[in-house]
Amino acid sequence: MQGMWPTPLLKLNIGKDVWAKLEFYNPFSHSIKDRTALFLFKEAIKQNTKSIVEATSGNTGIALSALSSIFKINFTVFIPSTAPSSFKVLMKILGANVISAGNSTTELLPLVKKLSEFNGYTHLDQFHNEINVLAHYETTAKEIDEQTKVSGIKVKRIIATMGTAGHIVGIAKYFKEKYGNDVEIIGVEPAHGERIPGIKRVTDDKDNKFLKIAKIDRIIEVKFKEAVEGVIDVARNDGILIGLSSGATVSAYKKMIRESKDEGATILVFPDDAFKYVNELEEYV
Numbered sequence: 001m002q003g004m005w006p007t008p009l010l011k012l013n014i015g016k017d018v019w020a021k022l023e024f025y026n027p028f029s030h031s032i033k034d035r036t037a038l039f040l041f042k043e044a045i046k047q048n049t050k051s052i053v054e055a056t057s058g059n060t061g062i063a064l065s066a067l068s069s070i071f072k073i074n075f076t077v078f079i080p081s082t083a084p085s086s087f088k089v090l091m092k093i094l095g096a097n098v099i100s101a102g103n104s105t106t107e108l109l110p111l112v113k114k115l116s117e118f119n120g121y122t123h124l125d126q127f128h129n130e131i132n133v134l135a136h137y138e139t140t141a142k143e144i145d146e147q148t149k150v151s152g153i154k155v156k157r158i159i160a161t162m163g164t165a166g167h168i169v170g171i172a173k174y175f176k177e178k179y180g181n182d183v184e185i186i187g188v189e190p191a192h193g194e195r196i197p198g199i200k201r202v203t204d205d206k207d208n209k210f211l212k213i214a215k216i217d218r219i220i221e222v223k224f225k226e227a228v229e230g231v232i233d234v235a236r237n238d239g240i241l242i243g244l245s246s247g248a249t250v251s252a253y254k255k256m257i258r259e260s261k262d263e264g265a266t267i268l269v270f271p272d273d274a275f276k277y278v279n280e281l282e283e284y285v
Helices: 033-046 059-071 085-093 105-119 131-151 166-182 224-238 244-259 275-282
Strands: 009-011 018-022 051-055 074-079 097-100 155-161 184-190 218-222 265-270
Touching: 009 131, 018 131, 033 059, 033 131, 033 166, 051 059, 051 105, 059 074, 059 085, 074 085, 074 105, 085 097, 085 275, 131 155, 131 166, 131 265, 155 166, 155 244, 166 184, 166 265, 184 244, 218 224, 218 244, 224 244, 224 275, 244 265, 244 275
Parallel strands: 018 265, 051 074, 074 097, 155 184, 155 265, 184 218
Antiparallel strands: 009 018
């Protein structure tokens, strides 16, 4: 697993001094969730666990399925029935025991906890385990800092989506500790009543303890259609196929520059690519 990082930082053509952290270069899930999964999995290995269980909306499950197949550990994954079918297929190919139920990971967490309690499975708990934040504090954030320094990029703001909130909080903790308010951290969440695969509303989540770890300066809401428009915008200006959460980040950037001066460099974190979401994108092209 050596040589996985850093993932590329690419200058985009969708605005002035805009850069994208291309997290779909991660090898297992082709997403940023490889980082979380690897850190959580390594901790489970230290405990000599034989079976693990996790709730996921998709990418974490693929990464954990891959790691479990490599290390010959039993993996049971709970995934919402509303998640794109591609995730379930890929996890099954990797050998995971896939249980599809409910409309959200929040609904599935009680089932995961019961399996963990009664069957002795190790629940990795990406939604509450601070190792999730640590993974991005030690890798994603440091990479962005080092890559921008080497390239002479003066970072003004970083825009990232929110699901577990692990990667944005890890980034926020690192940059706020090092640069204070010189770097603005902007979160992206679905608008009320909207569903965007891979992210969720954190303003409705009163139990998210990660948000207490570091300051998120502001949160921008995005509709599903706006996320799709972001995917198409990058595809037709930069020739890369980004996922729906990445498209949401692009949409948030467009909204942000309409409200404020576009000064300094903006870093967009692109969690994954478009290939798992073809069915969701089909009706828009």
